[in-house]
Amino acid sequence: MMTTSPISRPRERIIETASRLFFRQGYCSTGINQIISESGVAKASFYAHFPSKEDLAIAWLRQREENWMQQLSERVGQHLSADKRIVAMYSMWYDQLREEGYRGCGFINMAGEFSSEESPVRACVRDHKNRVRQFVADHVLDQYRDTMTSGGFDELVDVVYSLFDGAIVQAQNFMQEWPVEVALKASLNMLSHERGEAS
Amino acid sequence: MMTTSPISRPRERIIETASRLFFRQGYCSTGINQIISESGVAKASFYAHFPSKEDLAIAWLRQREENWMQQLSERVGQHLSADKRIVAMYSMWYDQLREEGYRGCGFINMAGEFSSEESPVRACVRDHKNRVRQFVADHVLDQYRDTMTSGGFDELVDVVYSLFDGAIVQAQNFMQEWPVEVALKASLNMLSHERGEAS
């Protein structure tokens, strides 16, 4: 009925290329022509798969979201204590920082290029950040849920999560590791403080 | 020799317009033609004052930097305790959040659109963030400098500052106030903890 790589092959090549270019150069600075030439796809094929450039951006963000959450789950799932889980969470960024040309969070950068709050791209970014926050609550800090007042737990989650995002942005600005190290340390300190330990 | 508004008047109009448009729409999405038409300036006049669009961006960032630091100094300078100074620092963002169409930190957004680490625009952003960090150390948390080990103090500054930037980005994503509130609370908690108070 269908060959081994009929409808999906060029589509995947396009998303792969877009993933690289949108992330490294930004959305506005990356043209359709560059995407199609670097992914070895005809322009007509491109528009057969994606109605517009923005639709490609959304497809990319959705795929990135899936990869990101899966990798996060894998890394965090190997550990049982909240401390180790936070360390695992931050290890995601340590790895990226060591690569050449660190560009921070693709979602945040993308949101910066779409000024309208109602843009579908912005909705993707919001969804992603909400999901990460929920992940922190459910799979990283879960064991603190019952040892605190419910409002206190939510705030703990928000702070750990804000520190996380702040570190990403700072690391991008300075192109250095210390913001990530500092945020990680601070998160662990907060937890030990929460457990009533003297520091 | 010179009339009351000879060389400076159109230049200021241009920067004013650029300030609004670059901030609200982003750098790439704002064209020179829109800038000159909205500031009521001829194209030749524009290029007489700014060699290129990027030079305008830099001029804008420098001006914004100056305004920002001055306003920060004014607000923080009215208070003597670190707690109140932090509150004053966060009040900068509370005010912006209440305005229509909050767009987060102009510097961070700008950096996202310039992928090259060596870009002069990126250098402006780095300078700004360094200056803010230095301000936190010298004029917000100064009284903790001698009550802690030097490394501990630097880390405290970094954390307070990372929380601050994280809150800005989160608030931009969600278009809500809670990230700022949470970061402010967390910063104050950290300080009270640093003073050895039970929480």
Next chain:
DNA sequence: CATCGTATAGACAGACTTGTCTGTTCGGTG
């Protein structure tokens, strides 16, 4: 008055943008 600096308006060049369209090639299926 003549001149000079700064402003204006707007045509223009040349490159680049997204998106459409025509026509060809190729591989699997009836």
Next chain:
DNA sequence: CACCGAACAGACAAGTCTGTCTATACGATG
């Protein structure tokens, strides 16, 4: 073999972009 869907190459449209250019107007100073 004939057909059909999908991918290919690439011209093309229509508009955008930055930046340059010519020509003109105005106000202050020599």
